[in-house]
Amino acid sequence: MKREDARLLLDEAAKSVQEFARRVKNGEHVGEIEYQRELLYRILMHTANVYKRFPFPEKTGEVNSLYVFVPGNVPIVPLQVLPVSIVYGLKTFFKLPHNERLFFHTFRKLLGDQFNFIEGDYLPHDEALKKAQEYDFVLIFGGRRAYKIAERINKPSRVFGPRFSIGYINTSELDEQIAQKIAFDNLAFDTAGCLSLRFLFVRGRIDLNILKPGFEYMSSTLKPQSNFDRDIFEYGASVIIMDSVGYIQGEDWIVAKVTGIPEFWPPRTLFVIEIDSPEDALAILGNLKYNLQGTALDNVEFKKYFEDTSASYFSKFGELQFPEPGWMFEKGVDINNILRGVENV
Amino acid sequence: MNLHREVLEYIENSKEFDPDLAVKVVNYQIEHVKFLREFYQKFGISKVKDTDDILFLPVEFFKRYTITAFEKPSGYFLSSGTTGERSKVYFTDESLELYKASMQRTFPFFDRKVFSLIPPFSNARHSSLAFMVSFFVEKTGGQYLNESFELDEETILSRLDDLENDVLIFMTSLQLLKLSQYMELKRIRFRKKFIILETGGYKALDKPYNRFELYDYAARFFQGSEFYSEYGMSELFSQFYSTGPNKLYVEYPFAKVFTEGQGLLKVFDFANLWTVSSLYIPDRIIKKGLYFDVFGRITDEERGCAFTFG
Numbered sequence: 001m002k003r004e005d006a007r008l009l010l011d012e013a014a015k016s017v018q019e020f021a022r023r024v025k026n027g028e029h030v031g032e033i034e035y036q037r038e039l040l041y042r043i044l045m046h047t048a049n050v051y052k053r054f055p056f057p058e059k060t061g062e063v064n065s066l067y068v069f070v071p072g073n074v075p076i077v078p079l080q081v082l083p084v085s086i087v088y089g090l091k092t093f094f095k096l097p098h099n100e101r102l103f104f105h106t107f108r109k110l111l112g113d114q115f116n117f118i119e120g121d122y123l124p125h126d127e128a129l130k131k132a133q134e135y136d137f138v139l140i141f142g143g144r145r146a147y148k149i150a151e152r153i154n155k156p157s158r159v160f161g162p163r164f165s166i167g168y169i170n171t172s173e174l175d176e177q178i179a180q181k182i183a184f185d186n187l188a189f190d191t192a193g194c195l196s197l198r199f200l201f202v203r204g205r206i207d208l209n210i211l212k213p214g215f216e217y218m219s220s221t222l223k224p225q226s227n228f229d230r231d232i233f234e235y236g237a238s239v240i241i242m243d244s245v246g247y248i249q250g251e252d253w254i255v256a257k258v259t260g261i262p263e264f265w266p267p268r269t270l271f272v273i274e275i276d277s278p279e280d281a282l283a284i285l286g287n288l289k290y291n292l293q294g295t296a297l298d299n300v301e302f303k304k305y306f307e308d309t310s311a312s313y314f315s316k317f318g319e320l321q322f323p324e325p326g327w328m329f330e331k332g333v334d335i336n337n338i339l340r341g342v343e344n345v
Numbered sequence: 346m347n348l349h350r351e352v353l354e355y356i357e358n359s360k361e362f363d364p365d366l367a368v369k370v371v372n373y374q375i376e377h378v379k380f381l382r383e384f385y386q387k388f389g390i391s392k393v394k395d396t397d398d399i400l401f402l403p404v405e406f407f408k409r410y411t412i413t414a415f416e417k418p419s420g421y422f423l424s425s426g427t428t429g430e431r432s433k434v435y436f437t438d439e440s441l442e443l444y445k446a447s448m449q450r451t452f453p454f455f456d457r458k459v460f461s462l463i464p465p466f467s468n469a470r471h472s473s474l475a476f477m478v479s480f481f482v483e484k485t486g487g488q489y490l491n492e493s494f495e496l497d498e499e500t501i502l503s504r505l506d507d508l509e510n511d512v513l514i515f516m517t518s519l520q521l522l523k524l525s526q527y528m529e530l531k532r533i534r535f536r537k538k539f540i541i542l543e544t545g546g547y548k549a550l551d552k553p554y555n556r557f558e559l560y561d562y563a564a565r566f567f568q569g570s571e572f573y574s575e576y577g578m579s580e581l582f583s584q585f586y587s588t589g590p591n592k593l594y595v596e597y598p599f600a601k602v603f604t605e606g607q608g609l610l611k612v613f614d615f616a617n618l619w620t621v622s623s624l625y626i627p628d629r630i631i632k633k634g635l636y637f638d639v640f641g642r643i644t645d646e647e648r649g650c651a652f653t654f655g
Contacts, residue, residue: 143646231609232647235627239403241387264405 001089003056009114011084014051016078016110021045023106031075031103034226039188039321040076046322047079053325054083055335059074063156065091067135069128069149070104070120071142072097073192078104078120080329081139084338085118093135094120099227110169129153137339156341160329163194163293164265165320168281168305171204173298181318182270185296187222187253188321189214190267192275194293194329195313195320198265200272201281208248208272211255219268220254228252228267236266260284278305285309293329294320348373352618356446359598364396367613370622371399377414380406381621401603401611401625404580407432414619415440422473422579434473434579439521440619441476445616447583447616448480451597454513454540459487462501462516468492473579474544478515487512496520498527505535513540515575518556521563528566539570542586544577555640560591576639580624582616585637593636607631610639 001009022031024037037271066085068079078094085092096104104120105184111118122133129152132138136304138157140146150159167182185197224230230252237254241247244256253268262271282289282305289309296317297303303314312331313323328338348369355366371393375382384402385391396521406412408430418435425431436444459481469475482489490504494517501524505514516524521543526536541563543556560572576594577584583600596602603611603623611624613615617624629640 229647230644231629232627233627235403235609238401238625239405242384242403242406329502 005054006087006089010051010054010083011113012026013086013111014048016107016112017044017048017051019110020107021048023135030106031101032100033075035075036188036222036225038221043076043321044079047076048324051083054087055326056087057335060088061339063088063090063136065135065137066091066093066339067132067138069138069140069142069146070094070096072099074102074194075100077141079107082118084335087335088339091117091135092119095131096120096122098122107152137341158333158338158341163291163310164198165195165260165294166199166201166281166285166292166294167197167296167317168201168278168302169203169298169317171202171206172201174206174210176210176213178317179211180218180296181214181316182211183218184222184318185320187268188216188271190225190228191269192267193321195323197296197320198271200270201275202272202273203277205274206257207243208246208255208257212248215248215253215255219250223238224252224268233266233268236264236269239260239264240266240269261286261288278302281305282309294323296320349443351619352615353443353446356443356450356599356615362601364597366615367396367399367622370615370618373618374414374621378412378621380410380412385528395627399623401623402621403625403627404432404578407434407580411435412620421471422476423471424579434620437619440582443618444476444582445480445614447599448477449545451584451586451600452481453586454542455485457540458512459483459485460508460512460514460522461487461489462491462496462514464491464493465489469494474577477577477584479650481515490514496523498524502528502533505539508537508539510538511540513542515542515544518543518545518559522559525563525566533566535567536569539567539654540573541567541570542573557591578626580620581612581614581626583614588636591636592594596635596637602630602632602637604630604632604637609643
């Protein structure tokens with residue numbers, strides 16, 4: 001596909017995303033899961049802008065078709081992969097999760113016939129593996145199971161495995177405005193997304209009550225999704241409260257101060273860890289520093305402390321869900337190499 | 346009358362759940378189980394006044410903390426450990442007395458001989474399951490068919506072949522699956538009428554099964570047998586039994602399920618007097634009236650441990 005044609009398609013896709021956003025804002029039923037509309041609207045509008053500024057690869061390779069295993073926790077991933085398919089001119093199939101097909105199909109209808117190279121549906125596990133064989137390259141999003149799928153597919157593939165996000169802030173910078181942004185980052189997708197804030201490292205000492213108004217306000221805006229599992233939340237809360245050295249809690253959120261990495265990470269839960277230096281944060285994370293996705297910072301200069309991690313995206317608080325055009329999920333991955341197979345997954 | 350004696354008599358004779366005694370038990374445990382006292386303190390509670398105040402303690406904590414009212418326990422059970430760390434549950438003769446009293450009341454098959462693929466307690470000193478099954482084997486004049494939890498299918502099948510109709514055979518779900526798979530491979534069928542009582546442990550199976558699927562599969566080889574189920578764990582001294590072949594579990598007055606409708610299992614077990622009676626167990630259940638079914642443990646991804654990708 002010529003670059004001009006691809007640019008036109010990206011512009012068309014951006015219009016579809018904007019229309020999708022408009023429908024979300026109007027309260028239309030766009031998915032099987034009821035998402036946080038305000039969040040989804042903002043992400044979709046941001047995605048439309050990303051399409052308009054999406055980078056092109058230096059050269060297209062031998063890959064002509066792409067198969068994508070979509071994760072079950074965040075619906076937006078096909079929309080993030082779509083521009084890759086456009087700029088490379090790839091016939092693409094999205095293998096959808098069993099619990100959410102409508103979101104993709106609603107969007108697909110908006111794209112129209114000129115995007116007939118884009119398809120997607122749910123398939124049972126074995127069928128999905130079989131169909132993947134028909135494609136040149138496979139992208140696999142998911143938790144630990146993603147690696148098992150990759151092992152079973154004898155194809156060039158790239159795995160985007162389990163990831164989570166952290167924040168780092170000096171106590172002196174913490175105020176109620178930042179607290180609201182922290183709550184936004186944490187409650188987004190009920191903390192289930194890779195770019196949702198799980199751990200907040202605070203340099204100095206913190207009274208958790210400073211976070212309370214922010215969480216109270218934001219939890220009324222970012223309400224639990226319809227698939228929020230209150231049982232797991234309540235069970236996890238009982239475990240975490242005991243393991244914490246302090247906590248604040250609302251009806252459907254918890255902020256717990258802990259001294260290490262807890263075993264149980266329930267939805268809508270923020271772990272706060274007091275540290276004396278950035279090195280402390282890395283020491284506490286241990287090998288989990290290679291599972292980082294995003295890092296929220298109140299000061300961009302702190303970025304240097306997290307360079308020896310897998311963090312692929314640094315943002316201010318409140319912006320973790322809005323990566324820039326060209327962000328390809330993983331550190332070191334860009335539009336030029338995303339379709340290069342990684343042998344050792 | 347001391348509380349132990351009161352609870353023992355209650356387990357032996359109770360016809361309905363006694364909320365006053367439950368409150369008394371919880372306050373005793375808050376006083377004597379240090380970890381439980383700290384748990385209640387986290388929620389700002391020093392004493393409970395009625396059953397609405399009772400907190401259900403996640404069983405996870407048995408893996409990481411010493412949870413007992415005994416100063417000098419005489420031994421401990423370990424959980425099966427299919428998911429990593431293992432729970433440690435301390436006991437003395439006193440707590441085992443309550444355990445046995447609960448077994449005596451809940452086990453529905455004292456009218457027949459019990460045979461066991463679970464090894465004798467003397468071979469598995471930290472297995473509460475082996476302790477329980479040994480109690481039944483000895484009480485009913487039954488016999489052990491296996492020396493360990495491992496399975497030599499050929500030997501076991503030959504021992505099963507020697508049994509008469511209508512006996513009860515205890516086995517884990519993994520043992521039932523392995524035996525069935527072996528019988529499928531070797532084209533073996535039993536037409537004797539056994540009562541097969543499987544004791545769960547679905548996490549250990551090689552693929553996700555629900556128990557009814559497992560029974561359907563096993564019934565192809567154990568033709569004529571009936572399948573019953575026992576639900577229990579080291580942390581819980583009372584067990585629950587299905588009320589008939591392929592039927593649901595039933596609660597007891599002294600082992601009451603507090604979950605209503607669908608949710609994770611909350612149970613109050615008076616036989617746990619010396620540890621914690623009110624337990625929160627991350628198994629998904631559906632309960633209606635006195636009956637409930639168990640759909641398995643929440644997964645790592647549900648816990649958030651796999652921090653699934655977005």
